[in-house]
Each structure stands twice: as structure tokens, then as C-alpha cells.
Amino acid sequence: MSRATRTALVRDDRTAYEAAAGAAVGISGIVFVVGLATLLGVVGIDDPVAGLELSVLFGVVLLALGVTVVGFGMASRLGYVDAAPQPSAGIVAAAAFTGIWFAVGAAVSGAAGIGTAGRLAVGAVLGGSAFAVTAFPREDVGSTVPVGAVAGLCGLSLVVGVIGPGWEQALVGYNATLFGDTVVPVVVLFTSLVTGWSAAKAYGGFGARGRNVGAYVLIYLVVGSILTVLVGLVAFVTVRGLPGLFGGFSVGGASLVSWPFLTNGAGLTADVAGVFPALLGTVWLVIGAVLFAVPTGVGAAVFLSEYAEQGRFTGAVEVATNGLWSTPSIVFGLFGAAFLIPRFGNQKSLIAGMLTLGFMLLPLVLITSREAILAVPDEYRDASAALGVSKWKTIRSVVLPAAIPGIATGVILGVGRIAGETAPILLTMGGGVLPGKSAAPDVLGGFQLSGSPPFVSNPALLEATSALPYQLYALITAGLSGNIENPQEFAWGLALTLLLVVLVFYAVGIATRYYFRRKLHQ
Amino acid sequence: MSQTDTAETTANRTDGEGVSTTAGETVEETRPEWTCHETDGETKLAVGDLDVHYGDDHALKGVSMDIPEESVTALIGPSGCGKSTFLRCLNRMNDRIRAASVDGTVEFDGENIYQDGVDLVELRKRVGMVFQSPNPFPKSIRENVSYGPRKHGDIETGLLARLTGRAEPDREEDLVKRSLERAALWEEVRDRLDDNALGLSGGQQQRLCIARCLAVDPEVILMDEPASALDPIATAKIEDLIEDLAEDYTVVVVTHSMQQAARVSDQTAVFLTGGELVEYDDTQKIFEDPESQRVEDYISGKFG
Numbered sequence: 001m002s003r004a005t006r007t008a009l010v011r012d013d014r015t016a017y018e019a020a021a022g023a024a025v026g027i028s029g030i031v032f033v034v035g036l037a038t039l040l041g042v043v044g045i046d047d048p049v050a051g052l053e054l055s056v057l058f059g060v061v062l063l064a065l066g067v068t069v070v071g072f073g074m075a076s077r078l079g080y081v082d083a084a085p086q087p088s089a090g091i092v093a094a095a096a097f098t099g100i101w102f103a104v105g106a107a108v109s110g111a112a113g114i115g116t117a118g119r120l121a122v123g124a125v126l127g128g129s130a131f132a133v134t135a136f137p138r139e140d141v142g143s144t145v146p147v148g149a150v151a152g153l154c155g156l157s158l159v160v161g162v163i164g165p166g167w168e169q170a171l172v173g174y175n176a177t178l179f180g181d182t183v184v185p186v187v188v189l190f191t192s193l194v195t196g197w198s199a200a201k202a203y204g205g206f207g208a209r210g211r212n213v214g215a216y217v218l219i220y221l222v223v224g225s226i227l228t229v230l231v232g233l234v235a236f237v238t239v240r241g242l243p244g245l246f247g248g249f250s251v252g253g254a255s256l257v258s259w260p261f262l263t264n265g266a267g268l269t270a271d272v273a274g275v276f277p278a279l280l281g282t283v284w285l286v287i288g289a290v291l292f293a294v295p296t297g298v299g300a301a302v303f304l305s306e307y308a309e310q311g312r313f314t315g316a317v318e319v320a321t322n323g324l325w326s327t328p329s330i331v332f333g334l335f336g337a338a339f340l341i342p343r344f345g346n347q348k349s350l351i352a353g354m355l356t357l358g359f360m361l362l363p364l365v366l367i368t369s370r371e372a373i374l375a376v377p378d379e380y381r382d383a384s385a386a387l388g389v390s391k392w393k394t395i396r397s398v399v400l401p402a403a404i405p406g407i408a409t410g411v412i413l414g415v416g417r418i419a420g421e422t423a424p425i426l427l428t429m430g431g432g433v434l435p436g437k438s439a440a441p442d443v444l445g446g447f448q449l450s451g452s453p454p455f456v457s458n459p460a461l462l463e464a465t466s467a468l469p470y471q472l473y474a475l476i477t478a479g480l481s482g483n484i485e486n487p488q489e490f491a492w493g494l495a496l497t498l499l500l501v502v503l504v505f506y507a508v509g510i511a512t513r514y515y516f517r518r519k520l521h522q
Numbered sequence: 523m524s525q526t527d528t529a530e531t532t533a534n535r536t537d538g539e540g541v542s543t544t545a546g547e548t549v550e551e552t553r554p555e556w557t558c559h560e561t562d563g564e565t566k567l568a569v570g571d572l573d574v575h576y577g578d579d580h581a582l583k584g585v586s587m588d589i590p591e592e593s594v595t596a597l598i599g600p601s602g603c604g605k606s607t608f609l610r611c612l613n614r615m616n617d618r619i620r621a622a623s624v625d626g627t628v629e630f631d632g633e634n635i636y637q638d639g640v641d642l643v644e645l646r647k648r649v650g651m652v653f654q655s656p657n658p659f660p661k662s663i664r665e666n667v668s669y670g671p672r673k674h675g676d677i678e679t680g681l682l683a684r685l686t687g688r689a690e691p692d693r694e695e696d697l698v699k700r701s702l703e704r705a706a707l708w709e710e711v712r713d714r715l716d717d718n719a720l721g722l723s724g725g726q727q728q729r730l731c732i733a734r735c736l737a738v739d740p741e742v743i744l745m746d747e748p749a750s751a752l753d754p755i756a757t758a759k760i761e762d763l764i765e766d767l768a769e770d771y772t773v774v775v776v777t778h779s780m781q782q783a784a785r786v787s788d789q790t791a792v793f794l795t796g797g798e799l800v801e802y803d804d805t806q807k808i809f810e811d812p813e814s815q816r817v818e819d820y821i822s823g824k825f826g
């Protein structure tokens with residue numbers, strides 16, 4: 001058996017080559033992060049850094065990275081370093097670089113004023129050469145030279161200022177213009193991603209190990225950037241919402257904690273306008289929807305997976321529930337407005353909203369509960385049956401407890417969606433734009449007993465009620481005006497409150513799931 | 523699958539094992555009188571002409587045997603010959619397998635359990651089963667053992683029972699302890715009864731399943747290789763338990779160990795590949811002087 005492809009088992013002597021490659025990976029990572037910061041607007045591309053404009057500095061660094069990466073490839077190709085490259089960089093890399101160079105060719109020739117046919121031709125030539133350079137030489141050349149060329153070209157255009165801070169290009173045929181402060185970060189992000197990948201391959205000595213390291217770097221950078229964008233989004237809302245949320249907040253005094261934004265209405269009498277009615281409305285809305293959807297959804301799931309014959313009927317129900325879950329919320333809203341409202345006093349009401357959102361939540365609870373129940377091993381059911389325990393008792397004491405974590409996951413996801421719904425509330429629940437404190441629903445205190453059917457009534461459920469997303473929407477459509485001091489701040493505070501409410505519901509759901517999982521497994 | 527087909531298959535396999543039986547001889551070798559063992563005690567379970575199919579697969583072929591009360595009956599035979607299938611017929615667990623269809627009769631205390639109107643829940647309370655692979659519930663050790671009695675309402679532990687003073691925690695403790703002791707597990711788990719049963723080792727889980735079955739106090743106990751994952755010491759304890767149980771219970775045990783069958787059982791049934799019961803007699807007779815050549819080969823390790 002040939003052992004030609006074996007590499008050393010232990011590689012502990014870090015050569016200068018490895019150190020350089022590691023540094024190149026690190027620099028690519030830093031460039032990527034800074035590029036992300038410019039894209040998010042934290043840093044400007046024309047900010048001076050070390051005496052240079054940031055975009056020029058980007059260009060210099062990318063140029064250097066491109067040269068270095070090609071240097072790694074050549075050093076390996078000429079046998080100066082101990083690497084284990086494979087005969088070719090592979091079809092995936094080749095296809096990727098074909099695409100990249102096709103795009104570069106088309107864009108550059110387009111900027112030079114060549115017509116469509118010419119652009120396609122230039123793109124095809126460049127793409128084809130990139131394919132040849134990637135696929136045919138040995139891996140160490142194939143996965144560095146095209147990268148070096150990309151980095152060199154992009155770096156050079158940044159240094160020379162072909163694209164830079166003042167750059168703009170009208171997109172012919174679209175009513176839009178591209179500006180330098182978007183294009184530069186995108187180019188930088190993309191280029192640093194490929195140089196990082198290539199340098200990482202060199203660091204691993206190409207071959208299987210190199211591909212492994214390269215994949216790691218790619219995955220980490222991409223995942224990292226996604227997380228950054230997500231965190232950035234939350235941070236954005238938080239930073240803008242905090243002044244509103246904590247307006248008039250104080251600790252100590254008569255009521256220990258005074259948090260007017262959460263405990264006041266928005267009426268004329270309140271000195272600090274607050275979102276209390278809408279907050280309470282959202283909380284009751286979610287509780288009502290969950291109380292409606294969870295028992296019905298889990299019950300239906302138990303029937304479908306434990307009692308019904310698996311076949312066409314259950315298949316059809318499954319397709320139908322999947323369809324219902326993807327039905328747009330405004331359709332549910334219309335159903336609520338046309339069907340539920342006439343049955344609950346002919347006006348928008350809290351209970352109509354609860355039921356509408358309950359109907360929306362039902363399919364997801366049904367789908368996830370069914371999956372969770374089907375995932376419970378049959379051994380448990382057999383064991384229980386062999387002990388002479390009836391089917392229903394088995395379901396209740398073995399199957400459902402084992403399925404609870406899965407069911408909780410479904411409810412968590414669903415609550416996240418319905419808590420932020422606006423359209424169904426708009427159509428079924430209404431409520432004012434800036435409700436005063438007296439408009440807050442008093443569900444617990446609202447129950448009244450009476451001598452005639454239906455014996456219990458609760459006017460709070462039958463009144464139009466506001467909810468956070470609806471109030472936000474109403475505030476924006478009303479032009480962010482009204483009898484409050486700072487509508488802008490109020491609206492951001494409202495958005496942050498909504499975010500926090502959803503997070504609290506999530507936390508409750510995750511805690512439930514965690515608790516039952518622990519119970520099942522230890 | 524026709525009779526000759528099966529015979530040929532069997533013959534081919536035996537050829538593969540180096541025993542020179544031909545197709546013709548194999549068919550002749552199965553004689554009805556080898557399986558009609560006269561039992562000493564009362565017959566607890568009378569199996570008559572039992573056929574099991576899994577789809578087109580004929581897994582048990584016309585098995586008839588009488589299992590006497592308060593004794594240990596061992597089922598031995600090569601892997602895949604239908605021992606587990608036979609065992610599952612005795613408490614109708616085969617009903618739970620979609621593909622399985624059962625023909626024939628099984629009389630439990632003289633009543634056919636395959637007639638209409640049989641209450642399966644009640645049947646399985648009386649005919650308990652320990653599965654081939656351990657399958658504890660994802661609950662605490664205590665809850666696993668007391669599961670059956672609790673669900674039958676023999677022990678009340680719920681909130682309502684506690685409020686009305688009907689809860690009997692002492693009786694539950696006692697039952698759990700006794701069952702675990704009999705299954706030779708008590709010493710190992712006495713300090714962690716509230717831990718999850720999935721955290722036990724394979725052999726401990728096996729004994730927990732035995733304890734769980736004993737807690738229900740059935741009349742017949744079906745055990746499918748109850749000692750397959752146990753060390754010699756625990757195996758010896760389980761064998762003692764089985765002998766012990768035979769004082770009050772009817773025990774049917776599947777085993778792959780000839781020594782175990784010889785040690786614990788009163789009578790032994792030998793199934794051979796193809797799903798036929800070839801010989802059924804007193805254990806001593808089977809191991810010392812079997813009628814069938816194939817059984818002798820199997821027992822002496824030449825076949826299967």
C-alpha cells in the first residue's frame with residue numbers, strides 16, 4: 001500500500017511558515033471584523049487611521065494579504081515547506097472562483113462602458129481562466145493564486161481610490177444608487193473571507209488537514225458575522241429604547257420602585273406617559289391564546305398519533321396543519337373579524353383577539369406536539385402495556401411527560417410569533433392609540449356571577465383592548481404625534497418593551513423545557 | 523413459504539454448519555410425539571396449534587405445548603427461531619406489532635385468550651413480561667418499580683389520596699424494597715431511589731425491569747433472556763430468584779445458555795430455525811437423552 005500521502009503524526013514544531021500563515025489568518029479576521037463595523041456604521045470608511053483613510057488602509061492590507069497568500073502557495077509548490085497538498089483544489093473551489101471572477105469581469109467591464117454582450121464575454125473569459133487556474137494545478141497553487149488575484153485587484157482599487165468614500169454609481173434601470181460606504185465594506189468583507197480561508201489552508205499544510213482548518217475559519221467568520229448582526233439589531237433597539245423605558249424611573253420613595261413607563265397609561269393626567277394598558281393587553285392576549293391552543297393542540301396531537309390509524313387521514317390533517325401554520329396572519333385576522341366579532345357583542349374585544357391568536361398558535365402546537373409524541377420510543381408504551389396499564393393511563397403518565405420538552409419548544413416558538421402580531425389585533429381587538437390607564441383590561445377583577453345563563457360574565461374580555469405591537473403601529477401611522485411629550489422616545493421605549501415581553505415569555509418556556517428535560521434524564 | 527422450501531433452507535444451513543442431514547431427513551425428524559410432554563401439575567397455559575406470520579414471513583409453525591403451573595419452563599433455540607415471538611403470544615403483546623398475525627389458541631386457566639372479548643389490560647396484569655432489552659421508564663427508580671401498582675390503583679400516592687389520607691407511603695416503600703430485593707438490586711440502589719433509572723447500567727436496568735414486573739404480582743412471568751447483560755454473580759442471583767418464583771408463579775424463560783436452562787428449569791422446549799417446536803420434555807430428558815438428532819446436535823454445540 002502506498003503511504004505517499006501520509007503526513008507526520010505529531011506536528012509540534014511551529015515553523016516560521018506556519019506562524020506567518022497563522023498571522024495572515026488573524027489579520028484577515030481583524031479586517032473582517034472592522035469591515036463588519038463599517039458596514040454597521042460604527043466606523044466611517046473615510047475615518048483617518050494611522051494617517052490614512054480607512055478605505056485606503058483596507059486596500060493596503062488586502063493587497064499585502066493577497067501577495068502573502070500567493071507566497072504561501074508558491075513556497076509549498078516549490079517544496080520549501082512541508083505540506084501535503086492534493087492534486088487539485090477540487091470542483092467546489094473551482095466553481096466558486098469561476099463565479100467570483102465572472103462577476104468581477106462583468107462588473108469591471110461594465111464600469112468601463114462595454115455593452116451587455118461584451119460584459120458577458122469578459123466575464124466568461126475571466127471565469128474560465130479562474131476555473132483553469134483553480135482546478136488544474138496542484139491544490140497549493142489552485143487555492144492561493146485565484147485568491148491572491150481577487151485580493152490584489154480589490155486592494156488595488158481601494159488604494160487607488162477607484163472605489164472609495166466618495167464613490168457612487170447609479171444603477172441603470174433601477175431607481176437606486178450604490179454608495180461607496182456600502183460597497184467598500186462589502187468588498188472588504190468578501191475579500192477578507194477568501195484570504196482568511198486560503199491562509200488557513202496554508203496554515204494546515206493544505207490536504208485534508210488544510211481543508212479542515214479552512215472550513216473552520218469560513219464557518220467561524222460567517223457565524224460570527226451573523227451573530228454580530230443579530231446582536232447589533234437588539235442593541236440598536238435597546239439603545240434607542242432605554243431613555244423612553246426608563247423615563248421617570250426611580251428607586252426608593254413611597255412605592256419602593258416607581259417605573260411610570262410600565263405602570264402609567266398615556267392619558268392627560270399622567271405626568272409620564274406609559275404603556276401599561278397595552279402591556280397588560282399583550283400579556284393577557286398571550287395567556288388567553290396559550291390557554292386555548294395548548295390543550296386543544298396537544299389533545300389533537302394525542303388523537304392523531306396514538307389513536308387514529310396512521311394513513312391518508314392523518315396525512316391529510318398534517319398537510320392541512322402545515323398549511324394553516326404558514327397562512328398569513330391577516331387572513332386569521334379577517335376570520336376573527338368576520339366570524340368571532342359578531343358572536344362576542346359585535347365589537348372588537350380582548351376575547352376575539354385571544355381566540356384569533358389562539359387559532360394561529362394551534363397549528364404549530366399541533367405539529368410540534370405530534371412530532372414530540374411520535375418521537376417517544378415505543379419501548380415505553382410496550383413496557384407499560386405489558387404491566388397491564390391501559391392506553392390512556394400510559395399516554396398520561398409515560399408518553400406525555402416524555403413529550404413535554406418538545407411540546408414546550410413548540411409553544412415557545414409560537415408565542416414568539418403571536419406576541420408580535422399586529423394585523424389580527426388591528427382587526428379583532430382594536431384599542432386606542434394612546435389609551436389611558438383606565439383602559440387597561442382588568443381580567444381577574446372583571447369576573448361577575450349572575451343568576452341567569454351564562455352565569456359568569458367578564459366585561460373586561462368584551463372590551464376593545466390595546467396591545468404593544470398594535471399601539472406601536474397605530475402610533476407610527478398617526479405620525480408619531482399626540483398628547484405626549486416625546487413621541488419618538490415613547491415609540492422606541494414601546495418597541496423595547498415588546499422585545500422584553502417576548503424575551504420573558506421565552507425565558508418561561510425555556511425554563512419549563514429545561515426543568516422537564518432534567519426530570520427525564522437524571 | 524411452502525413446507526419443502528423451509529426444509530431446504532434448514533438443510534442448507536445445517537450443511538453450512540457441517541452436519542450432513544438432507545432435506546428428506548429433516549422433515550421426518552420432527553415428530554408430534556416429541557412435543558406432547560405429559561405435565562405433572564395443573565396446566566396453566568395450553569398452547570394449541572399456534573401459527574404466527576409477520577407479513578409473509580412464517581415465524582412460528584403449528585406450535586402446541588402445555589405449560590404446567592408453578593414450575594419453570596425454559597425455551598431454547600438458535601437466534602431468530604421464534605422464541606421471543608412465542609413468548610409474546612402468551613400475553614398477546616404480538617397484537618401490538620402491526621405486521622404480526624396469530625392463529626391458534628392459547629388457554630390461560632382453561633380460557634382461550636384469543637377469543638373475542640378478552641380484556642387485554644387484565645390479561646397482562648396476570649401474565650407479566652420482562653423484555654429482551656431493558657426498557658425502564660425515564661422516571662426515578664422508585665417510580666419505575668411502583669408504576670404498575672400505582673396505575674392499577676393498588677397504591678395511592680396522588681395529591682387527592684394524600685389530602686384524603688388514603689396515601690400509603692409506607693406500603694409503597696415496602697413494595698419497592700421487596701421487589702428490588704427479590705431482583706437482587708436493592709443493595710446497589712437503596713441510596714438513590716430517586717435518581718433517574720436511565721442512569722443505571724445495562725445489567726442494573728435489566729434487574730430493575732424484573733423488579734418492576736414482580737411489583738405487579740402477576741400469575742405468570744415471561745422472561746426473555748433476563749440475564750443476558752449480567753455478570754456471573756448477578757446471574758446466579760437471578761437464577762435463584764427464578765427457582766424461588768416457581769414456588770408460587772408460573773415462569774417461562776427464554777435463554778441462550780444451556781447451563782442456565784439445565785440449572786433452573788423443570789421442562790425445556792427446543793425451537794429450531796424455521797419456527798418449529800422440535801422437542802419439549804423434562805429438562806433432564808432433553809439434556810441427557812433427546813429424541814431428535816437435531817436437538818442433540820444443537821445442545822452439544824454442533825448446530826445453531
Ligand SMILES: Nc1ncnc2c1ncn2[C@@H]1O[C@H](COP(=O)(O)OP(=O)(O)OP(=O)(O)O)[C@@H](O)[C@H]1O
Nearest residue numbers: 576579581600601602603604605606607608619621
Ligand atoms: N416485529 C417483527 N416484524 C417482522 N418480523 C419479525 C418481528 N419480530 C420478529 N420477526 C421475525 O420473526 C422471526 C423470529 O424472531 P424472534 O424475535 O422471535 O426470534 P428469537 O428466537 O427471539 O431470536 P433471538 O434469540 O435472537 O432473540 C425472525 O425471523 C424475525 O425476523
Ligand SMILES: [Mg+2]
Nearest residue numbers: 605606654746
Ligand atoms: Mg428474542
